Amino acid sequence: MSYLQLAHLNRDIKLENGLNIKEYREWRRGYQKRTIYSCKRCGSGEESLYWSACHFCGQECPYCEACLTMGRVRFCSLLLSGGTADNxxxxxxxxxxxxxxxxxxxxxxxxxxxxxxxxxxxxxxxxxxxxxxxxxxxxxxxxxxxxxxxxxxxxxxxxxxxxxxxxxxxxxxxxxxxxxxxxxxxxxxxxxxxxxxxxxxxxxxxxxxxxxxxxxxxxxxxxxxxxxxxxxxxxxxxxxxxxxxxxxxxxxxxxxxxxxxxxxxxxxxxxxxxxxxxxxxxxxxxxxPVRFHKNPLPVPELIAAPSLNKSINTRALPNSLFAKLVASVERGAQLFVFVPNIRLVEPTVDLLRVKLQGGNMLCIEGTSSKDPDRTERVHRFRNRDIRVLVTTTILERGVTVPKSDVFILDADSKLFDEAALVQMAGRAGRSKDDPAGMVYFAAKEITRSQKEAIRQIEKMNRIARKRGYFERGK
The missing domain is CATH 3.40.50.300 (P-loop containing nucleotide triphosphate hydrolases)
Structure with missing residues (x-):
């Protein structure tokens, strides 16, 4: 406590209570007095505060549940905060x-x-x-x-x-x-x-x-x-x-x-x-607006397709989608196949195994946030041991595979907003050896999110072309 007192006197730290209190009068309720608490450590409001008997101050006292893993901070508790010299x-x-x-x-x-x-x-x-x-x-x-x-x-x-x-x-x-x-x-x-x-x-x-x-x-x-x-x-x-x-x-x-x-x-x-x-x-x-290899971003192509649930139930893929899948496999690409939710991963894997494997040894797997072997499967995918990986948006970021195509099934799902579609599309064409990877939005309907994602990608390409960032002829 002596060191804290010295630091406080030197203005190296601030000593204050754990919760902030704000009082005001609400005119809609006849200027009734109201008190609002918030956590000074994490900023959470009253929805994250829990009231309980406190053996420190001897009364009902709120504490913050949002940052409880860092230790309990109450209204009556001491919060220490400091900072380094501002040079x-x-x-x-x-x-x-x-x-x-x-x-x-x-x-x-x-x-x-x-x-x-x-x-x-x-x-x-x-x-x-x-x-x-x-x-x-x-x-x-x-x-x-x-x-x-x-x-x-x-x-x-x-x-x-x-x-x-x-x-x-x-x-x-x-x-x-x-x-x-x-x-x-x-x-x-x-x-x-x-x-x-x-x-x-x-x-x-x-x-x-x-x-x-x-x-x-x-x-x-x-x-x-x-x-x-x-x-x-x-x-x-x-x-x-x-x-x-x-x-x-x-x-x-x-x-x-x-x-x-x-x-x-x-x-x-x-x-x-x-x-x-x-x-x-x-x-x-x-x-x-351009990748390091100076090639345009792949612009997604729209494919009309029934819902994924219907394809799974009928054990059939529309010819338009099947032809694109086969073309990607034959050109030697690895395939990201994105689906909206976890429950669709395994049924989609089973469907693609039936339709794509045939007599060859094409390895098709699936993963999600609930997959205990996700790290191993992603590692195998990067090493080309897995050619087709069915996944959720868990892999929309941070995974780079040199030669890959992207298929987004049920692209009209409400779970796929503009940002998610752009990020998933961004898995293709990242390598200078295969800069023109393919991206497909397969859906029953064309949504605003799909249109905005395509518009954003095309806009970045236009900016890059205008600034002369692309290689000649691109």
């Missing part, structure tokens, strides 16, 4: 004086023309002056910058210059991603690229949870552990579960960055609100 402005000034040309941070990474342009704009934003409010005071929140890059554009390589300029000038960097497997995949790449700096990985069960590094790679849930601790916060896949539509994680992400710092948002399919803010000029951003 963000000094870091920017040092960068300008010592290094001069931002291109020095880009050259080592071998970026393409489109990647270089995006990284350069991002560097200019990071080293730019902080915004000011209408009173001429420095803004109270970190500045935000969006990188809107197509699937397969190489977003990880584009953020290397941002990390480089920050750590080289004494700053701390956080790279947040939705899934543990992506954290583990990024760790060796970041460690190799920045071998002179300490790298810490944080996820559920991580052994480094008490360590501090100049570069921290973490799942989005781990953001609740920090308060104004980083000069640069990079949030990958802002449209993905569990970050998307999660107020608790959005609250955590807003407070991990220093007020003088910068939030970099990465996405191939930004949420509607973010996309509109960018298009209306309210959110600084840059688009990367």
């Amino acid at each position: 963000g402005r000094l870091m920017v000034e040092d960068a300008r004086q010592s290094f001069g040309h931002l291109e020095n941070y880009i050259k080592p990474w071998g970026l393409s023309e489109a990647q270089t342009r995006a990284s350069l704009e991002g560097l200019q934003f990071i080293t730019g002056e902080r915004g000011k409010d209408r009173h001429g005071l420095l803004a109270k929140e970190p500045r935000k910058f969006l990188i809107w890059a197509v699937t397969g554009a190489g977003k990880t390589e584009m953020i290397f210059p941002f990390v480089h300029i920050t750590v080289a000038n004494g700053g701390r960097v956080l790279i947040a991603t939705p899934r543990k497997d992506v954290v583990l995949e990024l760790q060796p790449r970041i460690s190799r690229a920045f071998s002179d700096y300490s790298v810490v990985t944080l996820y559920g069960g991580s052994e480094q949870r008490w360590e501090q590094g100049q570069i921290t790679i973490a799942t989005t849930h781990q953001l609740m552990r920090f308060n104004e601790a980083f000069d640069l916060v990079i949030i990958d896949e802002i449209d993905a579960f569990p970050y998307h539509n999660n107020p608790m994680l959005a609250y955590a992400a807003a407070k991990v960055c220093k007020r003088s710092g910068v939030n970099i948002l990465l996405s191939a399919t930004p949420p509607k609100g973010v996309r509109q803010a960018a298009e209306r000029g309210h959110l600084p951003h840059v688009r990367v």
